[in-house]
Each structure stands twice: as C-alpha cells, then as structure tokens.
Amino acid sequence: MMIPVVARARNFFRSLVGQIFLLLTVGMTIAAVLALLVAEQARHLDFERWRLQRVVASAVDIAQRLSHDPVKIEAMLKDQQIMGARTAPEGVALADPDPTLADALAVRFGPHSNPEAGQVPVGLCFPAGKVDPNNRAAGLIDAPRPDCWVVRFTDGTGERRSLALYLPRVVKPPSNLAKPIYLLLILLSSAGLAIVVARFVAKPLRRLERAAEAFSVSVDPEEIPERGPEEVRAALSTFNLMQRRVRAGFAERTQLLAAISHDLQTPLTRLRLRLELVENEELRARLLQDHQAMMTLVREGLDLAASTEAQEDWSVIDIDSLLTSMAEDAQDLGLPVRFLSGCGGTVRVKPNALTRCISNLVNNAVKYGGSADVSCMRQGARVLIEVRDHGPGIAPDQLDQMFEPFTRGVAGQPGGRPGTGIGLTIARSLALSFEASVRLANAPDGGLIATIDMRA
C-alpha cells in the first residue's frame, strides 16, 4: 500500500510538473515569510519611534512651560503637581543612555542644549514619600507599570534641567507571524498557484509529446494545431514542419524505389521471354535462377512502395476465416503451415494489407524456420495474430534490426540465408497502414514468434 504511493510521489517529483510545483511552492512560501519578517521589523521600529516621540513631546512641553514661568513650574515639578513629569532626583546616573532619543531632543532644543536621556527604573519617577509603590489597589497589581525616563538638557537661559518623565507603558500588539494557521494558508495558496502554473507550462509539452508519439507509430499522422503562447506556437510549428519534411523525404524515397522497380519490369520481361530461346538446359536453369532473384527484388521493392500508400478501404472481416483460408492455400502448395487456434469474431482492418502482412510473416517462418504455426488470441482490447516457427530463432540483440530493409541476419548464422531482406520491412509498413504493429520475439522453447498486434 505504501510502496505504490511512494513510487507515485517519486514519479511525480521527477516529472516537469512535479519539479515546477515543488520549486514554486517552496520559493513562494519562503518569499512570503521573508516579506512578513521585514514588515514585522518595520512595525517594531515604527513602534519604538512613536514611543520616543511621546517622551520628546513631554520634554518639549515642560521646557516651554519652564521658559514662560520658571518659578511656578519648578515648584509644581518638585511637588509632583504635573502628571507625567517631575524633577529628577539628584545624582542619578544614566546607566543606559538612548542616543536616538538624545538626537531627537537636540533637534527640538537646538545644538547647544547638549541633551542626555535614558530609560531608568520606574522607582526613580516615584521616590518613596507620598506614594508607596508597593501599596496599590488590587486592579493595578498585575497591570503594566509606567515607563520612566530621565531627560537632561541645557535650556535657553543656560540652566541645566533634569526631568523625570513617565508615560503609561504601551505594549506592542503581538505579531501574527508565528501563528501556524497563517503559515498553512501561505503554504496552501503557494501550492495552489504552483500546480496551476506547472500544468499551464507542461500542457503544450504534453501535446508535443503526444504528437511525437503519434509520429513514431504512423507515417501519416495529423498535424498538431498551433495554439498557445508564442514560444509554444513556434515549437509546434517547427515540429509540424519537421513532420512534413520527414514525410516528404519518406515519400520521395518510396517513389524512387517504385520508379526503379517499375522500370526494371520491361527489360526483365524481355529477358524472361528470351530465356525460352536458350537451348543449353544447364545454362538456362542458372539464368532462370538469376532472373527469379531479380524479379523477387523488383516485386518486393514495388510491394514496399505500395505498402506505404494506404489506399485500401477499411472493412470488417471474420478473422478466423482469413487465417484458415491462408493456411489451406499454403497447404495446397505443399508448405508446412498449420492453423492452430482462432479467436472468433471480427476485426476492422484493411483486408488486403493484413493478408499480405501475414503472408510475408508466414513465408519468412517457412523460409528461415522450416514451418509456420498460425494462431490468434484476444488480449483485452487487442487482437494478436502469432506466426511462429520452430527454427533457430534470432539473437535477442538483433531482433529490432531485422525490420531494417535488406537485413537478413549475420552471414554464417542460421538466419543469414538468401532472400531480399525486405519481407519484414514490408510487413511492418503494411501493419502501420491499418494501425497495427509487428513484433518479433524468441519463443522460450525455441523458434521465433512474429506477432501482429492490432485493435479489436
């Protein structure tokens, strides 16, 4: 149960869609988290600045009041009659001076004010006396205590002022960044976008792949419609062009072969008729043999050329009647061909192409394997026609090569006997014309099996 899932996941991540998906999901998540961290930092800085601005506002306010009425305000500060400001106690050292705050004060008081400032423990703002910090109403017990600042500066009259300012502690609201639900949301939306993009990118490639596959099994496939973004259109159009060129080259080769074979027929006819006039029996027999060999080559050349032009109409045929009648005809000619088992029913094919395809395979089996057993079976939606012999078979590494024209197996090997070597090429080309394929395989108990694989 687990293994297929793992295998499928591995396959997915090896595919283009999988890799784009992975890259985009991880990349977008990291980018989103980084952006949030930066925003969080900015928020923190803004908060600090805002806090300092309030200290500055208090300091500036008190300094203005002092310049208007120094005596009264000094007295009020000493008596703690102003909320949020009082005279700082004597002899307090600033353990933690705040240069940012000092700079902000210097801007307001002028360069000669020489300000100093820093946060100090809250007790300094509320020295023991009127208020006992340890004695408070219950509602204040766990509440945040005010922040306390000491600010020193030289005012316009040259007097050094030292103020203790307190402000209610403002707590920065907690960050949302650490919440798992937000991370999950980012991850999911990244993944969603990633899969859409990956599919979008891979779609034209899929189409190209399917078209290439169709091209590999058929010589006459349909062109792919040139749709999609510009680059995709260009790729598809190039593919179509290649397909057309290959087809044109193929047709040209076939025409050349057909033309040569065709034109050889007249001299061969003359030669054949003249051979009747040769009186030396032995010479005549040898010449006839040579003539026969040439004729076979010409005939198969024409067959190969004709096999690529699928002019025949599709028909529904009774498959067993075809196989039995072919076996009977071969037996009438004294060939060791047997019909072993049928598969019943009908198939939709091009009957003459199928007949010639089977007959090529049967001839090969008889020629190179000594005999041919023909059988038919159904496998799912496929119909398989098997022609097997009991000969020596073919070395496994040469099986594919056998379909190349003019291949007859390595000389000296049992298969390397005379023949034109186009039989299998014709068989495969004929099979393509009715959308079937031809395979060769060695039988486990000796002999070669040629299989025609077609749609039921």
Added chain:
Amino acid sequence: MPDMPPSRPFRVIVVDDDEDIRGLIVGQLAQDHYEVEAAGSLAELRGLMAAGAVDLIVLDLNLPDGDGLSLCRELRGQGNGVQIIMVTARGSAIDRVLGLELGADDYLTKPFEPRELLVRVRNLLRRSRSEEPARQKTARIARFGSWRLDLFQRRLIASDERLIMLSSAEFRLLSRFIEEPNVVLAREALVPERRATAAFDRSIDLQVSRLRQKLADSPGGDGLILTVRGEGYVLASTVTYE
C-alpha cells in the same frame, strides 16, 4: 487442346508497344498453333480486328496512341465478347480488380512466366469454344441466398457487410456452384482439374463441408449446398449478378 480440336485455328492478337516483347510473345503463342498476329498500337489493332474475327487479345495497357483500358471499355460497350488478357506492369495504377472490372477476362503482371501465359490463353479459348453461358463480363458481385460473392476479390460478403475470406480451393468450388445453380453437380464436375480421381476423392467432401460451415455463418446459409446421395452436390439458390 487435345480434347477439343478447333474447326479453324484460333486467331490471337498480341498488342504491345515494345517490339521485342511483342515478337517474343508471338513466338511463344505460335507453339500452340494459333494464328498469331502482332500490333504495336491501337490503330494497328483496329485494322486487324476489321480484317476478320478475333478470338483473343493479349493487351498491354501502355500504348503510344492511347491506353488499352478505353479500348477494353469500348469493345465491351459494343457487345464484343472477344477474350482479353490484360498484361500490365506491377505497381501501375491499374490493379487486377480494376482490370477485371473494366471488362478484361484475365489479368497478368509483367514479367510473367511464358508457360503461365500459355495456360491462361488456353483456358480462355476453351471457355469461348465450349459456349458456356458466359456471365455478364463486368459483373463483380454474385448474389445467392443472403450472401454476396465478390468475384474479383474472391471474398464472401455477409448481409451485415462482414467479409469472410475463402481459400483458393473454396473459391473455385463456390464459383462452380454459382455458374450452375440448382443443378446437381457430380464431384467430377466440381473439380474438373482432378477429373480422373474425383469419384474417390474424399478431400472434395471435406472442402464442401468447410464451405458449408462458412456459409452457415449467415442466416439461412446452412441449407444452401445440399448433398444429393450418390450424385453429388447442388447449390439450392438462384444467383443474380450485379
């Protein structure tokens, strides 16, 4: 033709644009004591035909002043029943089926075995002499029962357009039945080529039974070929051509 000596020699015309081939074929046919003449073009052929009755034409399709097909069609159109053997190169646009459809009696591809040509000429001439009821020359389909037989492609067509393939022996047998429907045919008449041994030949019965099996595949097909004890077989159906 040892068994049927002609009252006069057959008159055969060989038409081919290649002078060598023409001469060589004439030489071959002369062996069988026909009155053989040669023509290099359609005009020459017409001249020879005007000069007297012709029994058979060996017709090449590529001629300098026209193609043999139009001539073939023309002759058939005039109701001329002269036997025609069409000779063409393989892989030309004309295949066997089209040749037969256009009214040729037989069809041979170049290069052919000289002996094969002799045999076919003999067969056709025998047929013309025996004055058997020649079927309509261009008929391609013979209909009997619910079956149709494609005489050119040699296949059976069922009523649902399904094709049933026949072996050569089965086709020959069925053709004999169709030539003489509703007539009891002895084994000798069914396989004239094995006349001498046919009376004892069980393989004929086997072939008939195979043919019956194939015919039984379509509705009403199992009663088409009947056995007449001690006499032979009969095709119990009328035959129409189309």
